[in-house]
Amino acid sequence: MAIEIHKPNVAILISGRGSNMEALIKASKEPDYPAKISIVISDKDDAKGLVIAKRHNIKTIIILKEKYNSRIDYDQALSETLSKENIQYICAAGFMRILSEEFIDKWWNKIINIHPSLLPSYKGLNTHQRVLKDKMKVTGCTVHIVRKELDNGPIIIQFEVPVKSDDTEKILSKRVLKMEHKIYPYALMLLSSKKINLDNDIVKYEDKESLDNFLTSI
Ligand code: GRF
Numbered sequence: 398m399a400i401e402i403h404k405p406n407v408a409i410l411i412s413g414r415g416s417n418m419e420a421l422i423k424a425s426k427e428p429d430y431p432a433k434i435s436i437v438i439s440d441k442d443d444a445k446g447l448v449i450a451k452r453h454n455i456k457t458i459i460i461l462k463e464k465y466n467s468r469i470d471y472d473q474a475l476s477e478t479l480s481k482e483n484i485q486y487i488c489a490a491g492f493m494r495i496l497s498e499e500f501i502d503k504w505w506n507k508i509i510n511i512h513p514s515l516l517p518s519y520k521g522l523n524t525h526q527r528v529l530k531d532k533m534k535v536t537g538c539t540v541h542i543v544r545k546e547l548d549n550g551p552i553i554i555q556f557e558v559p560v561k562s563d564d565t566e567k568i569l570s571k572r573v574l575k576m577e578h579k580i581y582p583y584a585l586m587l588l589s590s591k592k593i594n595l596d597n598d599i600v601k602y603e604d605k606e607s608l609d610n611f612l613t614s615i
Contacts, residue, residue, distance in 0.1 A: 406432075409450075412440055412444055418488075434455055435456065438475065440494055512548050513573045525570045526566050535559060536557075536569070539556075540585075
């Protein structure tokens with residue numbers, strides 16, 4: 398008799414392309430992946446990721462900002478949807494909205510985000526453009542637990558990516574994105590299987606060696 402293992406439900410928040418979303422969905426299809434992607438929520442009805450989610454048979458919900466008078470109202474509707482869907486963890490994946498303090502408090506330590514830089518450097522938008530302008534030799538990507546300040550919070554995984562002298566924004570973003578797709582599923586695995594803890598808002602690993610092995614293998 399097959400043993401039913403309860404996996405925590407995860408919601409992915411998107412606004413656009415959804416390539417990180419798809420990487421998470423694909424990883425979660427592995428039988429031993431410790432989380433279930435239950436729902437994809439978009440704040441845009443034309444987000445390309447919605448089509449991809451449907452193709453993977455994942456439930457999608459659109460919550461348009463135009464329908465709400467304030468950020469608080471929007472986030473309340475978002476929160477109610479997440480509670481109704483029995484969500485335990487939330488992955489922001491190219492979700493182009495700043496989440497309110499109230500929302501972050503309600504889902505404290507349950508929301509993670511991916512950012513295409515080595516945080517705390519290059520928070521915000523147009524990271525690759527700024528990295529190139531500054532003639533950086535190294536950039537990367539970061540998965541972190543969401544805190545109230547934008548692109549801030551305890552870092553779960555960070556991965557360095559070299560910047561080459563003839564890189565364009567497009568080439569560099571592609572190189573970084575490839576690594577984003579590897580680290581995001583691993584970070585969600587660590588969080589949802591409780592293999593990380595917070596000590597003074599710093600992420601501590603149950604098995605640092607496995608993480609190091611993973612990082613050298615990608
Ligand atoms: C990614 O580069 C991610 O790091 C950033 O927004 C982009 C979203 O891309 N937060 P996608 O929608 O996952 O393809």
